[in-house]
Amino acid sequence: MFLLTFLVVNMADTKRKLENDVFAAAGIAQKNNCALTRLDYQQEAGLMSSVPLGENLIPIQRGLTTSSTAIFIPFITQELFQTGAALYYGLNALSNNMILCDRKQLKNPNGLILGTPGSGKSFAAKREMTNAFLITDDDIIICDPEAEYFSLVQRLDGQVIRLSPTGKGIDGKPQYVNPMDINLNYSEDDSPLALKSDFILSLCELVIGGKEGLQPVDKTVIDRAVRNVYRPFLADPDPEKMPILGDLYDELLKQPEPEAARIAAALELYVSGSLNVFNHRTNVELNNRLVCFDIKQLGKQLKKLGMLIVQDQVWNRVTVNRAERKSTRYFMDEFHLLLKEEQTAAYSVEIWKRFRKWGGIPTAITQNVKDLLASREVENIFGATR
Known part of the structure; x- marks a missing residue:
């Protein structure tokens, strides 16, 4: 089990546009049976927790299993994109990037x-x-x-x-x-x-x-x-x-x-x-x-x-x-x-x-x-x- 704090950062040029974006994001989440709560009076703590400093200042956590937690990690796609005399073998099913491989470079x-x-x-x-x-x-x-x-x-x-x-x-x-x-x-x-x-x-x-x-x-x-x-x-x-x-x-x-x-x-x-x-x-x-x-x-x-x-x-x-x-x-x-x-x-x-x-x-x-x-x-x- 993992304790997860999930934060969504919304930015806009005007306050009105920001409110509209927050409302739209909450509506999309609601369609997927997920409730997004605005961090009133915690904006600075939320922003500092969102930047990659490794510090969580928001005391709101949810328990999730390993497979559920893995969904929130975006950089897990393995790519095979070699240079030189690499041949085309198709598209990566997850990232849609080309698979280019020179088999002579493999183990x-x-x-x-x-x-x-x-x-x-x-x-x-x-x-x-x-x-x-x-x-x-x-x-x-x-x-x-x-x-x-x-x-x-x-x-x-x-x-x-x-x-x-x-x-x-x-x-x-x-x-x-x-x-x-x-x-x-x-x-x-x-x-x-x-x-x-x-x-x-x-x-x-x-x-x-x-x-x-x-x-x-x-x-x-x-x-x-x-x-x-x-x-x-x-x-x-x-x-x-x-x-x-x-x-x-x-x-x-x-x-x-x-x-x-x-x-x-x-x-x-x-x-x-x-x-x-x-x-x-x-x-x-x-x-x-x-x-x-x-x-x-x-x-x-x-x-x-x-x-x-x-x-x-x-x-x-x-x-x-x-x-x-x-x-x-x-x-x-x-x-x-x-x-x-x-x-x-x-x-x-x-x-x-x-x-x-x-x-x-x-x-x-x-x-x-x-x-x-x-x-x-x-x-x-x-x-x-x-």
Whole structure:
């Protein structure tokens, strides 16, 4: 509880106008069930109590709760109005002032765009993409599961990479992205294989499926095969020696454990079967400042796999841009799909945490908040987002 003395100061050029103003103020207060009393013979004490001297000379007090008292404190609105390369994010609901923010100046630049269908998530993302493209020099990469950003990217002279089961891009020519791509800066450790192996484990988990995911023996076999597959390339980093998914498949077949044969059998569909779109070396240039991966045509079987592979391609781009001191903005729609499998969720969270240190600015977009909250890793996502 608080004891409050509420004073209203009325000033006017003439006595008549002052009396009229006091009468009008009392009438407005009366409409709101509040009685204002004129301080007869206490004018000086009232004025001295109103100025910011911290002294109350009026012995009239009213007991109020904390929430009721807070109404009388006018300077409580928090503003976000940064200068420099700040982007427009809307209006402050309380003060109506613009919200201008440079996410690179925040403690953590990671972001989430959440909302129900039709609430304007895609519009908010497009507005931020456009502002970032025009105001900053950052690279912008989009994972587009519903082909929503095609028109915007084309108008900004960006590059659209359409991934489909047939492997044909927008112009009808083959467009492939190799999930086994790696560069020597893939990790800050001496060997980039540790993080890449984590990605391959996540990929295999999506391929194998099941409620239990990968077992410890499965992970050991895959990790061994990954190290063997990348050994020639790391010894001589020639792009022609970059391994593909088929090389991992062949290496798994060489392993003596029965688990290796089971994993290879699961990969066969994506190596030599009808879904072999990711068993090719990358043949598209990813040097454009604005790149959109259109994965709508991948369908249900390949969509989550495509999102994971795009995320890995973004990480490759982030590691390259870091050496050039350039930021990389990554927008991913339907983010909740990456949090359903345990290993995939853990890898996504690890990348999410690493982005800030490496100059990445990820933005996850989803309407399935329920699915997002169902993941055990969501607390880490929220903890790494400001």
